[in-house]
Each structure stands twice: as structure tokens, then as C-alpha cells.
Amino acid sequence: MAIRVIILVITIVCYISYYGKAQEDTIKLSKEEELELEKELNLLNKPAIKTIKTDNGVIYDCIDFFKQPAFDHPLLKNHSYHYKMKPSSRPKTTNENKESLGIGLKGVGCPIGTVPIRxxxxxxxxxxxxxxxxxxSSRFGSFTPKKPGLRRAVLRTIADPSKKYNGGGVVTSVYQPGVTGSQFSSSQMSIINGPDSIQVGWTVNPTLYGDSKTHLFxxxxxxxxxxFNTQCPGFVIVSTQIPLDIILQPVSQRGGPTFTLSLFVYRDQANGNWWLEVGPNSTQVGFWPGRIFSALDTGLATYMEWGGEAYTPLGQAAAPMGSGFFPQDQGKQISDAYCQEVTEINESHEQVxxxxxxxxxxxxxxxxxxxxGPSRGNLGHVMFFGGPSH
Structure with a gap:
């Protein structure tokens, strides 16, 4: 184990050196580093039953449900999950599925019994x-960033020992902020208890994805x-249509049109699994098994937040967040990035x-x-975020 850690650290250092030298065309790794990466790639890239190439050139392999990377987790080796799984309990929801953004692989997607993995x-x-x-490593406590250059503009729950959450939901406008280099910009919902957290949303992150597109994450x-996504064992995919890292298109333009993404994460009361639903039809994409957590296993979430996050290396102009503009007067919803239907799932398993x-x-x-505030009719609780100021 110690040798593997050393190899990975050396690999990352090599990459940092490479990433900062645009004139170099290849990443130079030792034989041991190459072997370690190949071993991990073999674990991630399972044999494909079908391959789908998107219009953006991204390749997804349709993997047998039982061979997906999630089941490499040591706590999931002797699982009893199957591809027709549904949550045993689902909160009563208020989401009216007003979403305008279609999500999923074109065509028929993956065959039944398989799941799409990039x-x-x-x-x-x-x-x-x-x-x-x-x-x-940039986070601690109540999700407060300690990394210089990492900034959030969010609506968050106030610390209250009597409050616990079975999850939450949001409908967020989708943009494609023009980040550069190692900058990134996101809109997300976070569900946290101590050392455990789940985040879902959209992001533009060239470092993570190798492009400047907007991705579900x-x-x-x-x-x-x-x-992120399926890069480590844990998330069990059940959908044949929606990969966790799919490119989201089209995206909103300031002043219209606006496209939105609905996200819903909730804890199954019977077994502690945390389910993710995405899109206008509340498609169940998959779940994080409760057994892989420590605090989010038998316990509920103690903290939640909704809104934007952006990272800018020191010395650079601030990365855009949301629409790239500071929120203006309330009421100009079409002009600013927003989250609406901001909800929590209370201890009675009701979405409010x-x-x-x-x-x-x-x-x-x-x-x-x-x-x-929370009294905007069928918009529910609405908040706006963005920047930098101009």
C-alpha cells in the first residue's frame, strides 16, 4: 500500500511538472508508474458490451451492471444489488419538473442490464x-474552503443540532462560464455530515475533463x-441513459434563453442508500450505498448548501461564476444564475x-x-448567485 501511494504521488508530481510546460507533448512516467496506472485503468475500463460515441467525441462503454467499478469497493463485494433496483422509499416531492434541458445519451442508450461509463x-x-x-484537501469543517482562490456564493443551512436532513433538491440554471487554465466554475447542491459529503451539479472544469464544456458531475x-463521478468505487449506476459526467447542452445565455437542470438526492429510509435523480422525468441515475459511509450511513445529513463555486489561482483575474455577472436587482431572474425549488427533505421524509x-x-x-426566500409560488425557494462584479 505504501509503495502504491508513493507511486501515485510521484505520478501527480510528474503531471504537475508536465502541466506547467506547454511545450512538452508527452507525460514521462517510470515503468512502475506506468504499470500502476495501467492497473487502475483496467479497473475503470471494464469490457464493453456496446460502445457509444457522442457528437462531442466522448466515448461511453456500456458495461455489464454487475461489473461496474462500484463493486470493486471492498464493502460492496458481497452485494445483492441488481439492475432493476428501485428505492424502497421515496419522499413525497414538490418538484413540478419544469426543466427545459434534455439529458441523456442520444438514441437508445445502453442495453438493459448494462450501464454507461465514460x-x-x-x-x-x-x-x-x-x-x-x-x-x-481544500475543505474542512462545515465545508469551508481553505484553498486560496476557492470561492463560494451560496445559500446554506444554519447550524442547528436539532435539524437533520434526508437529502434535498434544486432546479438550477445551466451556464458555461469561460474559465481558463486550471480555473473551474460550478453550480451545485451539497449534503454533508462530518467527514462524509455528496455533491451534485454542473461544472466547467478543464483540469478534470480536458475540455471547457459544461458537465453534469x-x-x-x-x-x-x-x-468525482465513477473514478473510485462507490456510486452504483442503474440508468442506461445518463452518465454522471455527461456534457450538458444547450446552455443558458444571459438575457435568455435559460435552460435548467433538476437534481434530487434522498436517503432511502429502509437501507440508508442515497439516491440521485436527474432531469425532467426524475430519472433514477443510481445511488451511493449507505454502507460506504461512516456519518451518512446510519446518520442523516447535518448541513446543506446550494449555489455557486469558482476557483482562480492566485494572481489571475477572477474566474466567472454562474452567468459571469454579479446578481442584479431581484426580479430579473432571466439575467442572473439562480437556484429555484431549493428544498430539503426533513426527518419525516417530506420534501419542503x-x-x-x-x-x-x-x-x-x-x-x-x-x-x-421560500414563498415564490411554484418557483419555491429561489436564490441568485454569480460574479465577478463589474
């Missing part, structure tokens, strides 16, 4: 390891284990408008956040 290259794996390492922190919340921005001079 094919991973060596460069993909190195980029993912580098970014996940820096991202996971999920992030898992289970104790010391952390990763998020209350007992507060606004937070790491740097209010750069990134703004505004709150309409």
Missing part, C-alpha cells in the same frame, strides 16, 4: 487524481476516500422548502448572492 485514458486518470487531491467524500438558511459569500466584492 472510457478513461491515462491522461484523464492523471488529471482526475491531481484535481481530486487538491479539491478534497457528482462528487463523493466518504471518510478518507474522495472522487429549505428554511433556517442564510446567505454566504467568501468574497462579497467579487461574487454576489441574493435570496428571494
Amino acid at each position: 472510457r478513461t485514458t491515462k491522461e484523464d486518470l492523471i488529471r482526475s487524481k491531481l484535481f481530486t487531491k487538491t479539491y478534497s 457528482a462528487y463523493l467524500q466518504a471518510g478518507a476516500t474522495s472522487c 422548502n429549505a428554511d433556517n438558511t442564510e446567505l454566504f459569500s467568501d468574497d462579497g466584492t467579487l461574487y454576489g448572492v441574493k435570496d428571494w
Whole structure:
């Protein structure tokens, strides 16, 4: 185990050196590093029953449900899951599925009994390891960033020992902020208890994906284990149509038209699994098994937040968040990035408008956040975020 850790650290250092030298065309790795990466790639890239190439050139392999990477997790070796799984309990929801963004692989998707997983290259794996390492180490406590240059503009729950959450939901406008280099920009919902967290949303992250497109994403922190999408064992996919890292198109333009993405994460009361539903039809994409967590296993979430996040290396102009503009006067919803139908799932397993919340921005001079409150008719609880200020 120690040797593997050393190899991975050396690999990341090699990549950092490579990434900062645009004139180099190849990543130079030792034989041992190459072997370690090949071993991990073999675990991630399972034999495909069918291959789908998207219009953007992304390759997805349709993998036998029982051979997906999730089941490489040591706690899931003797699982009893199957591809027709459904949650045994689902909260009563208020989401009216007003979403305008279609999501999923074109055509028929993957065959029944298989799941779509993006094919991973060596460069993909190195980029993912580098970014996940820096991202996971930049957080502590109540999800407060400690990484210089990482900023949030969010609506968050106020600390209250009496409040627990079985999950939550959001409908967020989807943009494609123009980030550069190692910058990234996201809109997300976070569900947290101590060392465990689940994040879902959209992001533009060239370091993670190797492009400047807007992607659906999920992030898992289970104790010391952390990763994006399916880069580590844990998330069990059941959908044949929606990969966790799919490119989202079209995207919103400031002043219209606006396209939105609905996300819903909830805990199954019977077994503690955390389910993810995405899109206008509340498609059940998959779940994080409760057994892989420590705090989110038998316990509920103690903290939630909704809104934007952006990272800018020191010395650079601030990365755009949301629409790239500071939120203007309330009421101009079409002009600003927003989250509507911001909900929580209470201890009675009911979806309700998020209350007992507060606004937070790491740097209010750069990134703004505004709150309409929870009484906006069929829009539910609405908040706005974005920046930098101009």
C-alpha cells in the first residue's frame, strides 16, 4: 500500500511538472508508474458490451451492471444489488419538473442490464487524481474552503443540532462560464455530515475533463476516500441513459434563453442508500450505498448548501461564476444564475422548502448572492448567485 501511494504521488508530481510546460507533448512516467496506472485503468475500463460515441467525441462503454467499478469497493463485494433496483422509499416531492434541458445519451442508450461509463485514458486518470487531491484537501469543517482562490456564493443551512436532513433538491440554471487554465466554475447542491459529503451539479472544469464544456458531475467524500463521478468505487449506476459526467447542452445565455437542470438526492429510509435523480422525468441515475459511509450511513445529513463555486489561482483575474455577472436587482431572474425549488427533505421524509438558511459569500466584492426566500409560488425557494462584479 505504501509503495502504491508513493507511486501515485510521484505520478501527480510528474503531471504537475508536465502541466506547467506547454511545450512538452508527452507525460514521462517510470515503468512502475506506468504499470500502476495501467492497473487502475483496467479497473475503470471494464469490457464493453456496446460502445457509444457522442457528437462531442466522448466515448461511453456500456458495461455489464454487475461489473461496474462500484463493486470493486471492498464493502460492496458481497452485494445483492441488481439492475432493476428501485428505492424502497421515496419522499413525497414538490418538484413540478419544469426543466427545459434534455439529458441523456442520444438514441437508445445502453442495453438493459448494462450501464454507461465514460472510457478513461491515462491522461484523464492523471488529471482526475491531481484535481481530486487538491479539491478534497481544500475543505474542512462545515465545508469551508481553505484553498486560496476557492470561492463560494451560496445559500446554506444554519447550524442547528436539532435539524437533520434526508437529502434535498434544486432546479438550477445551466451556464458555461469561460474559465481558463486550471480555473473551474460550478453550480451545485451539497449534503454533508462530518467527514462524509455528496455533491451534485454542473461544472466547467478543464483540469478534470480536458475540455471547457459544461458537465453534469457528482462528487463523493466518504471518510478518507474522495472522487468525482465513477473514478473510485462507490456510486452504483442503474440508468442506461445518463452518465454522471455527461456534457450538458444547450446552455443558458444571459438575457435568455435559460435552460435548467433538476437534481434530487434522498436517503432511502429502509437501507440508508442515497439516491440521485436527474432531469425532467426524475430519472433514477443510481445511488451511493449507505454502507460506504461512516456519518451518512446510519446518520442523516447535518448541513446543506446550494449555489455557486469558482476557483482562480492566485494572481489571475477572477474566474466567472454562474452567468459571469454579479446578481442584479431581484426580479430579473432571466439575467442572473439562480437556484429555484431549493428544498430539503426533513426527518419525516417530506420534501419542503429549505428554511433556517442564510446567505454566504467568501468574497462579497467579487461574487454576489441574493435570496428571494421560500414563498415564490411554484418557483419555491429561489436564490441568485454569480460574479465577478463589474
